[in-house]
Amino acid sequence: MINFQYVRASTVKEAIGTLAKAGDGQFIAGGTNLVDLMKRGVTAPQKLIDINNLPLKDVKSDKTSITIGALALNSDVSENELIIKQQPLLSMALKSGASPQLRNMATVGGNMMQRTRCPYFYDTAMPCNKRKPGSGCGAIGGYNRMHAIFGTSNQCIAVHPSDMCVALTALEATVTVSGPKGSRKIPFGDFHKLPGQNPEKDNILQKGELIESVSIPENDFAKNSYYLKLRDRASYAFALVSVAAALSLDGQTIKACRLAMGGVAHKPWRLSEAEKFLAGKKASAENFEQAAKLSMAGAKSFGYNDFKLKMAPAAIVEALSKASGLS
Incomplete structure (x- = not known):
């Protein structure tokens, strides 16, 4: 792991502004995926902006939706009475993911941003277009038992690892993000990308944008x-x-x-x-x-x-x- 700068932001505006000035920087919250990637040399940000102090941890309900802050812990969301009662599919998916220890650290926003667990992506000695564009895909023609059967390209056949994101896609959630150009809302099903010719791009976030929350519209799926x-x-x-x-x-x-x-x-x-x-x-x-x-x-x-x-x-x-x- 290379040396890096570490700063802590106290507001959304400060976090976005700090990242905009950082050049090669990343937000960090629980770090359950990012720290692993740094240890293995897969990614090497020069600056980490700690966002744990931002006020983005609440689970709120109104007449039309439930909104979950990006920093809400996976464990807290999975056990939230409102989620269990109105959106049990999300609770079931979260409880299927990782281990209790990891769920106690992982955040909703971090879960969305986690990267593939493809072994070729993690092994810096192997070719991987996600890690190093143009180097090739070791999984195509290699050991690909865990890999994709839909939406693949000649550049990448990796799969997205999240359980939470599968449930939020089915529930037609909406993501709210903020960045240097202001705030915008993204349908959850559009947030993540297929590999195409640019598998290094996992999602449609623009430079400097921060996930603030995820909203699930009211529905009558709770019983079934x-x-x-x-x-x-x-x-x-x-x-x-x-x-x-x-x-x-x-x-x-x-x-x-x-x-x-x-x-x-x-x-x-x-x-x-x-x-x-x-x-x-x-x-x-x-x-x-x-x-x-x-x-x-x-x-x-x-x-x-x-x-x-x-x-x-x-x-x-x-x-x-x-x-x-x-x-």
């Missing part, structure tokens, strides 16, 4: 939500495939459906066609299987992750069955 995470071991493991499923039911008729997947793409993968198919139909195994089949359009595996082509649709059916109460 489920987060399914399939992984190699029961705890502290990243998803092979995960599914966030939320249904609004009238008896056995699906009034509305929200579906997103993790472990399959460079960003949380929204299953829009499956949602459209299920709207107005009966909650049944047959319809869930058809929705899963539609969801796999365009999927492509790379050898060691071929199993995901079968695991993913099976996971969709299981998550929908759990959410609807069929199983």
Whole structure:
């Protein structure tokens, strides 16, 4: 780890201004991912701006949404009574992620900003276009068991590691960010990027922007939500495939459906066609299987992750069955 400057900001304006002047700097809160990357030499910011003193930790509710501050801890959000009652899908996803110790340090904003756990990205001796653009992708043609089957490019097949972000994508959250040019709101599904020809760019944040909060619009998915995470071991493991499923039911008729997947793409993968198919139909195994089949359009595996082509649709059916109460 190289030497770096460390400063602590007390206001949002101060944090943004400090970063703007820093050149090569980054915000730090819990540091559960950033510090690891610095230790391994994957990233080497010259200045860290500590934002833990900013007033961005509250979970608030109004008539139309729940707003979560970017510095709210994953553990606090997962156990928040308001979240458990109104947005249980988010609570389930957060409790599926990492370990209790990490959840006690990790923040909502930091969770959004975490980078892929692809071993080629972490190993500075290996080629990786995310870490060093133009160096190649070691995973393509290499050991790619954990890698993407949707939205890949010839530059990168890494997956986004977050569970929280999969749930927030399904719940159609909105991100509020502030920067040198002012504040703006970003639909959560647009926040993260597919690799394309620039896999080093994980999201659409502009230089100097800071995540302030995430808002989840009011919905009636609380009674019929489920987060399914399939992984190699029961705890502290990243998803092979995960599914966030939320249904609004009238008896056995699906009034509305929200579906997103993790472990399959460079960003949380929204299953829009499956949602459209299920709207107005009966909650049944047959319809869930058809929705899963539609969801796999365009999927492509790379050898060691071929199993995901079968695991993913099976996971969709299981998550929908759990959410609807069929199983």
